[in-house]
Amino acid sequence: MAISTAQGLHCSTWEHLLSGTRPKPGAHVARCAGSYMAAQMEAGHCCPITMTHAAVASLRHAPGIARDLVPKIVCRSYDSGIAPIGEKSAITLGMGMTERQGGTDVRANTTRAEPMDGRGVGKAYGITGHKWFLSAPMSDAFLLLAQAEGGLSCFLLPRLTTNGALNGLKLQRLKDKLGNRSNASAEVEFDRAEGLLVGEEGRGIPTIIDMVTLTRLDCAVSSAGLMRLALARAIHHARHRSVFQRRLIDQPLMAQVLADMALDVEAATALAFRLARAFDCEDASEVAYRRLMTPVTKYWVCKTAPSLAYEAMECLGGNGYVEDGGFPRLYREVPVNAIWEGSGNVMCLDVLRVVEREPDSFDKVLAEIEMAGVAEPRLKEALTRIKALARDVGRDQTTARTLVELLALAGAASLLASNAPHAMSDAFLATRLQGSWRNTYGAGIAHADTRAIVARAAPQHQ
Secondary structure, eight states, X not given: OHHHHHTTTTTGGGTHHHHTOOOOTTHHHHHHHHHHHXXXXXXXXXXXXXXXXXXXXXXXXXXXXXXXXXXXXXXXXXXXXXXXXXXXXXXXXXXXXXXXXXXXXXXXXXXXXXXXXXXXXXXXXXXXXXXXXXXXXXXXXXXXXEEETTEEEEEEEESBOTTSOBOSEEEEEEOOOSXXXXXXXXXXXXXXXXXXXXXXXXXXXXXXXXXXXXXXXXXXXXXXXXXXXXXXXXHHHHHHOEETTEEGGGSHHHHHHHHHHHHHHHHHHHXXXXXXXXXXXXXXXXXXXXXXXXXXXXXXXXXXXHHHHHHHXXXXXXXXXXXXXXXXXXXXXXXXXXXXXXXXXXXXXXXXXXXXXXXXXXXXXXXXXXXXXXXXXXXXXXHHHHHHHHHHHTTOGGGHHHHHHHHHHHHHHHHHXXXXXXXXXXXXXXXXXXXXXXXXXXXXXXXXXXXXXXXXXXXXXX
């Protein structure tokens, strides 16, 4: 936490708010580059870093609250002390949205919010109810949803009151999670906890979705980083392990597996950083890109990570399977990003909403992909399939996952065609958009320049 906050991973895109200047060009891309590395250092701490950063987008719906809190968020230090917000030099924020009876369907939330001294933005409400998942309960404050008189609303709930007492929070238990164990998640009940209204009553989802969108970007960046870590470890092992009088990396079958994984790692990285770039500009085409490609990128990158991490673990053989080497921890970590902040089907439904309600955004993204692949017949064929799927998906949602995956692959292929060496882009197009059916890494890549692909993906140190 200290390292990442010192690097501004929780705040760097918001520092202009204190000076009243314009955001720095490329601020989101630069921050995501740091996050990409931080996830490989220790993934669990990325959750509170991500939520602290993303919360500012929602807090801006309550200017008075933002004026008080942003200076403590935009502080490049980590204050781990347990004290009221007013006594701390820096703070972190968590989130509570889901409840046991509703899960993803947050409109079914039953937690209630009653005015304590008038209604309106920035006013105090008494929060009573529960949350099935309170992410990072050690945070100084939380953004959460509760039912007010005007409907589902967003609130900022400090962990401690101004006099240092616990703010009506009763932790029921910490979740016994598969992975991500270095970061706490809790079931919690609220008993007249004091929360401040952020945004208008009844506008809870539109208010908190600004935070959610930024966390989805970080899910993709983190997963791409974990994929990179898994691949780097596999290549490093293959460079130094000899089998049958030859190094593993010189064995054709192993080279194919490593090269095939490298294609997905480069594609995931390209998609994640192209998405980050879309957050750095308010141009109509960039707004359209992040609207459509945030769920597309999160869906494909986060779903690709677990299978790649397993394959990389297998490259180490039995040594990859034992806890001492660290790979099991990595393997347990990678599923969380696909589940958190909207699982696969939720991402698909989000894409369908764009296709049906914002066709201009959909067309703008396709135009960008088409421009990058104007001379690439395999990409043009994929775009034809995407357009056909988009026409049908409103009537038949069963093709939604096919549409979303193809959008991700076409988007990645266009980025690689424009930015990656030919060996990389051609192999990706040949195997992801054109090749025969494949179910495992290393299948269907026999004609690729595996040596060039692995060399590009390999860690630079020997």
